[in-house]
Amino acid sequence: MARNTETTIIKKYANRRLYNTGTSMYVTLENLAAMVKGGEDFTVQDAKTGDDITHQVLTQIIFEQENKGGQNLMPATFLRQLIRFYGDQMQMVIPAYLEQSMAALSREQESFRGEANPMAQTTRMIEEQVRRNTEMFREAMGMFNPFLAGAAPSGAPGAKPAQQSEAQEGSSDDLAAMRREIAEMQKKLEALSGAKAK
Numbered sequence: 001m002a003r004n005t006e007t008t009i010i011k012k013y014a015n016r017r018l019y020n021t022g023t024s025m026y027v028t029l030e031n032l033a034a035m036v037k038g039g040e041d042f043t044v045q046d047a048k049t050g051d052d053i054t055h056q057v058l059t060q061i062i063f064e065q066e067n068k069g070g071q072n073l074m075p076a077t078f079l080r081q082l083i084r085f086y087g088d089q090m091q092m093v094i095p096a097y098l099e100q101s102m103a104a105l106s107r108e109q110e111s112f113r114g115e116a117n118p119m120a121q122t123t124r125m126i127e128e129q130v131r132r133n134t135e136m137f138r139e140a141m142g143m144f145n146p147f148l149a150g151a152a153p154s155g156a157p158g159a160k161p162a163q164q165s166e167a168q169e170g171s172s173d174d175l176a177a178m179r180r181e182i183a184e185m186q187k188k189l190e191a192l193s194g195a196k197a198k
Contacts, residue, residue, distance in 0.1 A: 008035075008042040012053060018044070033061050104132055 008022040010032065020027045020042075035042055036058075044057040065071055085094050108128070 006041075008040060010042050010044045010057075011047040012044055012057065013047045018057075019047070029057070029061050029064050032057065033065065036061070101132075 006022075008020060010027065011019045011021060013019065018027050018029075018032065019025070020031075032042065032044075042054070043052060044054045045051065046053050062074075066074060082094075085091050
């Protein structure tokens with residue numbers, strides 16, 4: 001069956017009912033979840049104001065799916081860490097990072113699906129994803145941290161092995177230098193506060 005490339009408009013009414021304008025039928029969150037799984041694109045609009053509330057409705061779908069027995073995709077540790085990022089200076093990096101991570105995972109899943117040993121393949125896929133996530137995170141952090149900006153990620157395209165090790169040594173040298181400077185500043189502050197106390 002050919003995939004529908006048009007975006008369907010779903011209208012949400014005050015009574016919380018969802019109306020699919022493409023099929024002229026009322027739908028449930030379960031129906032919308034099936035549309036997502038089937039690759040159908042849709043936008044949810046508030047029927048009264050016309051505001052785009054797709055993000056809220058997708059979050060509701062995830063909440064419903066997570067409440068079903070045995071379907072938890074998000075471990076409690078992940079959820080706690082995610083909550084900690086709200087209001088943090090890292091908040092602006094997280095959405096793009098998560099989006100790229102999920103896109104990479106989706107690309108990889110097809111190649112691992114028909115393998116003879118699914119458990120070994122899954123482990124390998126997770127390890128590869130963690131490696132890529134670490135690289136992406138270092139690249140994102142390089143935009144905000146001048147000490148990491150010059151360091152090429154260990155698996156960055158175009159970075160030669162010698163350059164990679166030099167970059168890693170350089171970043172660890174920078175970190176060691178920062179630690180020394182902080183320790184010296186602490187000593188000076190302690191000496192100053194001790195002199196004032198006398």
